[in-house]
Amino acid sequence: MMEMQIYLGDGKKVYADYKGHTVVTDQPVQSGGEDTAPAPFDLFMISLGTCAGFYVKMFCEQRNISTEGITLTQSTEYDQASRMIGKIRIEINLPVDFPEKYKDSVIAAAGSCAVKKHIQKPPAFEVVVR
Numbered sequence: 001m002m003e004m005q006i007y008l009g010d011g012k013k014v015y016a017d018y019k020g021h022t023v024v025t026d027q028p029v030q031s032g033g034e035d036t037a038p039a040p041f042d043l044f045m046i047s048l049g050t051c052a053g054f055y056v057k058m059f060c061e062q063r064n065i066s067t068e069g070i071t072l073t074q075s076t077e078y079d080q081a082s083r084m085i086g087k088i089r090i091e092i093n094l095p096v097d098f099p100e101k102y103k104d105s106v107i108a109a110a111g112s113c114a115v116k117k118h119i120q121k122p123p124a125f126e127v128v129v130r
Contacts (some may be wrong), residue, residue: 015035045088049074051113052090058110062069065102072110 004018012033016023023039038046053072060067065097071093079086092110111120 013038028096045074047075047115048088048113048119049090052092052110055109055112056092056106059102064101065099066095070098121124 004016005076007015007017009015009024012031013036014025016025023043024037025043026035026037027039028035031039033039048070052074056070056072057067059065071097073091073093075089075091077087077089077094078084090110092106094106098106
């Protein structure tokens with residue numbers, strides 16, 4: 001079992017202690033925060049993009065392909081009906097000398113992201129009071 005301690009700070013800040021790291025979150029000014037740190041939802045979106053980036057990096061490193069010049073661009077489309085994000089797109093920007101034979105495979109590698117897999121097959125959630 002993995003455990004994380006969450007505690008409430010000043011203003012709209014919330015902190016998480018996890019695996020020796022303290023992660024700070026805040027809310028944007030329009031939501032009453034000071035915008036001193038990413039909001040929790042921002043961290044969720046960041047985790048998707050950086051996870052995909054990690055899998056692209058590992059794919060390239062395992063094949064001795066330079067990662068220089070490789071970037072990812074993540075964008076979202078908002079669904080008015082559900083009032084949630086309806087689509088997340090991750091574009092892998094490859095340099096011109098990236099081997100053509102690996103282009104489909106690098107897409108598959110990015111798609112292997114563990115964060116994405118947990119969204120596609122979500123865990124059960126339980127919230128209790130002690």
